[in-house]
Amino acid sequence: QSVLTQPPSASGTPGQRVTISCSGSSSNIGSNYVYWYQQLPGTAPKLLIYRNNQRPSGVPDRFSGSKSGTSASLAISGLRSEDEADYYCAAWDDSLGVFGGGTKLTVL
Amino acid sequence: QVQLQESGPGLVKPSQTLSLTCTVSGGSISSGSYYWSWIRQPAGKGLEWIGRIYTSGSTNYNPSLKSRVTISVDTSKNQFSLKLSSVTAADTAVYYCARAEISVSYAFDIWGQGTMVTVSS
Numbered sequence: 001q002s003v004l005t006q007p008p009s010a011s012g013t014p015g016q017r018v019t020i021s022c023s024g025s026s027s028n029i030g031s032n033y034v035y036w037y038q039q040l041p042g043t044a045p046k047l048l049i050y051r052n053n054q055r056p057s058g059v060p061d062r063f064s065g066s067k068s069g070t071s072a073s074l075a076i077s078g079l080r081s082e083d084e085a086d087y088y089c090a091a092w093d094d095s096l097g098v099f100g101g102g103t104k105l106t107v108l
Numbered sequence: 109q110v111q112l113q114e115s116g117p118g119l120v121k122p123s124q125t126l127s128l129t130c131t132v133s134g135g136s137i138s139s140g141s142y143y144w145s146w147i148r149q150p151a152g153k154g155l156e157w158i159g160r161i162y163t164s165g166s167t168n169y170n171p172s173l174k175s176r177v178t179i180s181v182d183t184s185k186n187q188f189s190l191k192l193s194s195v196t197a198a199d200t201a202v203y204y205c206a207r208a209e210i211s212v213s214y215a216f217d218i219w220g221q222g223t224m225v226t227v228s229s
Contacts, residue, residue, distance in 0.1 A: 051212075100154070
């Protein structure tokens with residue numbers, strides 16, 4: 001049982017826009033930044049979004065993040081086949097790291 | 109470019125202690141701008157944060173593992189380590205070390221490639 005709640009799966013066709021939700025509580029998302037990580041099959045997670053909506057250098061602007069209250073969302077526009085991966089939200093809860101259970105994104 | 113590399117036994121017997129080391133290359137672990145964490149992922153499951161250490165030696169652990177976990181740092185070797193005692197099959201997972209940048213983002217910005225640890229007799 002993960003501290004943050006994500007839908008287990010999401011899907012879309014190439015070119016579509018998909019969103020993935022992440023729900024937490026006042027002690028984590030509600031009072032701290034949200035992060036998103038992308039995990040391609042067989043690889044380590046990669047930072048996709050930090051501080052709710054900031055993209056590290058090299059991450060396409062097709063990826064965007066938002067936060068409202070105790071929930072957050074990751075949006076992927078112009079979906080591409082290479083976006084098929086697992087996506088995890090994360091936050092700090094006081095001094096403890098917490099993750100969502102992950103959302104498997106399928107590009108149909 | 110900073111890189112992290114996990115190392116340690118791939119097979120541990122039940123009730124024994126799992127020991128892993130993360131070697132930091134391309135930068136100093138003594139930089140005050142980072143926390144150093146361990147994160148694990150059972151096969152087909154999500155990520156679980158195990159704990160973190162600052163270069164001062166201060167630590168924070170996942171409450172669900174706290175009684176069995178010790179994370180330490182060896183600045184002379186540019187390494188930090190994980191010990192997990194009394195392991196069971198439930199501790200079988202890929203173990204990642206990761207760096208959390210704390211001057212701006214507190215994000216896990218660099219990860220090791222991960223190392224698979226199986227708990228079995």
